[in-house]
Amino acid sequence: MATINKNLSDYDKNALPNAKHFRFGIVVSEWNENITEGLYKGAEEALLDNEVPAENIIRWNVPGSFELIYGAKKMLQTQKVDAVITIGCVIQGQTKHFDFVCEGVTQGIKDLNIQTDIPVIFCVLTDNTMQQSIDRSGGIHGNKGTEAAIAAIKMAYIREQATLVHDFANKNLLTSGAAQLGEGTPLELKE
Numbered sequence: 001m002a003t004i005n006k007n008l009s010d011y012d013k014n015a016l017p018n019a020k021h022f023r024f025g026i027v028v029s030e031w032n033e034n035i036t037e038g039l040y041k042g043a044e045e046a047l048l049d050n051e052v053p054a055e056n057i058i059r060w061n062v063p064g065s066f067e068l069i070y071g072a073k074k075m076l077q078t079q080k081v082d083a084v085i086t087i088g089c090v091i092q093g094q095t096k097h098f099d100f101v102c103e104g105v106t107q108g109i110k111d112l113n114i115q116t117d118i119p120v121i122f123c124v125l126t127d128n129t130m131q132q133s134i135d136r137s138g139g140i141h142g143n144k145g146t147e148a149a150i151a152a153i154k155m156a157y158i159r160e161q162a163t164l165v166h167d168f169a170n171k172n173l174l175t176s177g178a179a180q181l182g183e184g185t186p187l188e189l190k191e
Ligand SMILES: Nc1c(NC[C@H](O)[C@H](O)[C@H](O)CO)[nH]c(=O)[nH]c1=O
Pocket: 029, 031, 032, 063, 064, 065, 066, 067, 088, 089, 090, 091, 092, 101
């Protein structure tokens, strides 16, 4: 389904996990800041709407979308976050630079998701025109920043649950390799 067939801002709050205890890093590109500020606003509002405390949202700015990769890497290495949202807007110019920036950012953020344990969300518009970017950062098609924040909440939850299951299994494996269910042993949420 293409963006024109769905509103990027639509989500069902009741279908989302509790996000109050999660910390989110948001790395924002300064290129096309009229767009990236709108994307950030959408992401921030969606996190706050889901009761994420303001102090649990850490924002860093970087010069351009290509620097989102390094900014996200240092954010997840140093800020004890449960997910990172990378926000950028790349618009086609006269040269092939657009292709290389878009490919580089896409591959770099993909690599972070493979090489680290923290989900990194791709909120980078790669548009042909400024109008397309306006339409997707709070315009007629909604806000991709909102979509990214909801994805960040869902992925932080998946990471939390996967960690619990992994730790539980490691602590309670029988010689057979089956997980031993202790009598009334509650799963303790990791700090
Ligand atoms: N043209 C756009 C850029 N270009 C700059 C690069 O992202 C990068 O900052 C530079 O090559 C130095 O490493 N960045 C965007 O975010 N959006 C553009 O449209």
